[in-house]
Amino acid sequence: MKRTTLYVIFGAALIAVVVGGLVWRARQTAQPEEETRSAVVERGTMLVVISSSGSVEPQARVDLTFDLPGRVAEAPVEVGDAVEAGDVLARLDTTDLEFAVQQAEISLQAAQLRLERLQEPPDEADVEIARAAVSDAAAAYAAAKSNLTLTEHSVSVGDTVRATAHTRDETYRTYQDMVARLGESNRWTGMAHSAYLDALGAYNRAVENSEFQLTSAKNEVTRAYHALQQAQDNLDKLLEGVDEADIKAAQLDVDAAELSLEKARTDLEKATLLAPFDGVVAAVNVTADEMAPTGLSAVTLLDTSGFRITVGVDEMDVGRLTKGQTVEVTLDALPDTVITGSVDKIAPAATFEGGVVYYDVTIGLAATDAPIRADMTANATIVVEELADVLTIPTWVVRVDRTTGQTYVNRRVGDTVERVDVDLGIRYEGIAQVLSGLSEGDVAIWVQESSFGFGGQ
16 A cells, blocks of 8 residues: 555544544533533531551560570460560579579678678677787797797707817827827728717717707797787787778678679579560560570560551651641551541651651550551551631542643533633542632533543643
8 A cells, every 4th residue: 555545544534533522522512411420519627637657566565585595494475375564474494593692692691791790899708818818929938038048058058069079079189199100091090080980970960959959949939929929919909999991891892792692683583584564475486495595585575555656757747747636547457447546756856768858756546446466557647637618529520631730620500511720729538628710509520521632621
């Protein structure tokens, strides 16, 4: 087929479409009585709302963890169990921890006894004993000094040394005479030499014994003197009382023992997870006779006595919110249920996400019999204002000019239908506020206009 023929066919089809559109338009204008859907502009009340979504949160959610490693002795709860505050949720084996507490208690008692002994006044019996010890030590010291004097001037010690010295000298002279007369190799000379050596040994032993007795006597004097000093110091301490530094040191020992006992008891308490409030068990991650994970949740508990949701509100809208405003909440899981709520808290600082600025708003839900569960998806409609005595119209009759973007409606005037440009305000639940263009009692109709956009639309 030639291209010219194609152009002719396309032109004919285009003319047919245009003519058909004009005929349909004329029929729509000439026969308004055939329209069945219409709406009357009315005066009434409208709600100004802000909508957002979030998830249902329980009144409280807590993940309970074991801070200490250990083997689980019992885990008496299961998911879904209702518990009361103070109920045991899980417990570790506490044998070693209980022993540590007992040891800490004993250490504290010992430290306290030492402190009490230091703080008590000296007993008279102890003082008398200390005085007797000083007297005995003084007597022993005097005896030691006397013994030293006797030893230094002992006649027996001196006579023995002098006698052995004389024998040594005599045997030596005899030996020398024998050597001079008979020579060193003579038998009698050898006997004289042996006698001399025996006398020399006796002399040396006498000297050593004398020196030993003198040294022992001196050492005994020194020992007796130190014993006397120690006894006197002990008596002085009893009479003067305990030094303040000793009392402070003993008090520090008591304080340290108390801290050790407190830590031992705290560790023992940490071995048992108790319910901090009435609630429902949401998760149990421990098993009896197995090692408990440290730093990870062992049991998760929910307080289901109340629920709330947290939604993000755009920064352009958050200024219209105040605490206590009414909220209507629906749940995806319960689409036919509407739950009443109220604004409980508005975050003082914004959250930034993907370039969007919003504020977290916490909404408390009123008590309800609906089977609400944590983490359900919730949709919140916050009523921020109620507009009274405003013109309203259903949104389904409103059209938008695809060329100019102007909103308009088709208004019935007598037997004809005319286009009327309108300005709309708030829209909520299929109703729009009419700011201008229509009056109360006007009838707007739905006109099925050409999908090709003819008729000036």
